Amino acid sequence: MTDPMLVIIGAGPAGMAAAIEAVRAGVRVTVLDENLRPGGQIYRQLDPSFTVTAPGALGRDFQRGQALVAEYASLASRMEHLGDSLVWGLFPEREVAFLRGGESQVIRYDQLIIALGAYDRPIPFPGWTLPGVLTAGGAQRLVKTQRVLPGERILLVGTGPLQLALANQIIHAGGKVVGIVEAAGVLGNWFQLACGAVGQWTLVSDALHYAWGITKARVPLLRSHVIVEARGNSKVEEAVIARVDEEWRVVPGTARTIAVDALCVGYGFVPSVELTRLAGCEHQYRSELGGWIPVRDEHMGTTVSGVYAAGDCAGVAGSQVALEEGRIAGIAAACALGRLSGEEAARRAAPSHHRLRSLARLRRVLDAISVPRRGLYELATDDTVVCRCEEITLGEIRAAIAGGANDLNAIKRMTRSGMGTCQGRYCGPALQEIVARERNALPQEVVPLNPRPPIRPVSIAALAGQGELE
DSSP states (O other), rough: OOOSEEEEEEOOOHHHHHHHHHHOOOOOOEEEEESSSSSSTOOOOTTTTTSSSSSGOOOHHHHHHHHHHHHHHHHHHHHHESOOOEEEEEEETTTTOOOETEEEEEOOOEEEEOOOOOEEEEOTTTTTTTTTEEEEHHHHHHIIIIOOOSSSSSEEEOOOOOOHHHHHHHHHHHHEEEEEESSSOOOOHHHHHHHHHHTTOOOOOOHHHHHHHHHHTTTTTESSEEEEEEOSSSSOOEEEEEEETTTOBBBOOOOOOEOOOOOEEEOEEEEOHHHHHHTTEEEEGGGGEEEEOOOOOOOBBBBSSEEEEOOGGGOOOOOOHEEEEEEEEHHHHHHTTTTOOOHHHHHHHHHHHHHHHHHHHHHHHHHHHHHHGGGGGOOOOOSSSSEHHHHHHHHHHHHHHHHOSHHHHHHHHOOOOSSSSSTTTTTHHHHHHHHHHHHHGGGGGGGOOOOOOOSOOHHHHHHOOOOOOO
């Protein structure tokens, strides 16, 4: 294969949109995606063995995603899509290392678009490691792509619109949602929300549709509440919830217990920035967008020439924002490669820029409501496991901080937190908040874990057999 001009990592909404725009401009494109089929998490496609007889039961996002996936598939002969490709590193000389078919390979690029998306925000609390306690994203994947219910009495806890969407998907699949525990309180400024929603009729329609779905199913919705503890012997059997104040700190004397056999936890998402950090891109901390994100210009270009970031990996803002950012990045890459003039690129990108400005108004209001508050990170007790891979408890982390560890890398050296299979993806965000609290500092003042290749598990045998795409 001739080295492509443009490599895109990730085939979710942002990656697919970028590929579509670049291919239409005449760019040679290779897309690397960890999944077998394009779509990402939000537009995830069912296994080919399934037959869809009622698309409505899979949710509105699935139906919208079908149009984008079809558009992407229509250009298959003009690009290369490499599914089941796990990118594990970026190296000098514009090299991308990835694992496919049990073999590690390297591909070179002229322009690179990183569209890795995001992952569920981990919130340690007593009992969160019990079987039956799932992330909201994991539960959604089970329901959407495998048609498997996570349990018979399912409680959703967290914040944000995914709560309502997941509840509706479980209900449509025949499951029983015993309640939705929402950390955010009653909306404080209806006027700002109404102003932000002007023109966003698709999002408004979705919200009303989901609200009606849980109302019709008589699912209780408890606002200003969080999960305090999951209890059970060999699996989760009870969930303890409690009312919280404006900082999401538990109000004493308000705890209550609910019988469950599945607990879906979704307190937002964390951008996947491992590759943008490996690429040497400058990052900034934006709590309303999920944490650390790459600094970008209006063309989605990072501070490293030829490297772009689009979608939730550059700030969690939803599939519609990811789609428009992907289009802009694909157009910008095509322009940088000489396939489009500056004027033509600006003309093609203008509708997406307009759409992003419109979406930003609503996002600012929603982020102010649902951005995680620091009280969430006070739920864990000293014997609560924080680093699940290495089974490191909060007490051990506190001891390391007391012993002089003042950033995440020092804690990693002293306790092995972040050295496990997830390479700190799962414990890193919680560790940052814990260290900030213990040091009476802001999260952005805490040095994060340094990413190192391989950022995902890769066998020694695969590395030893490393090859290069021709």
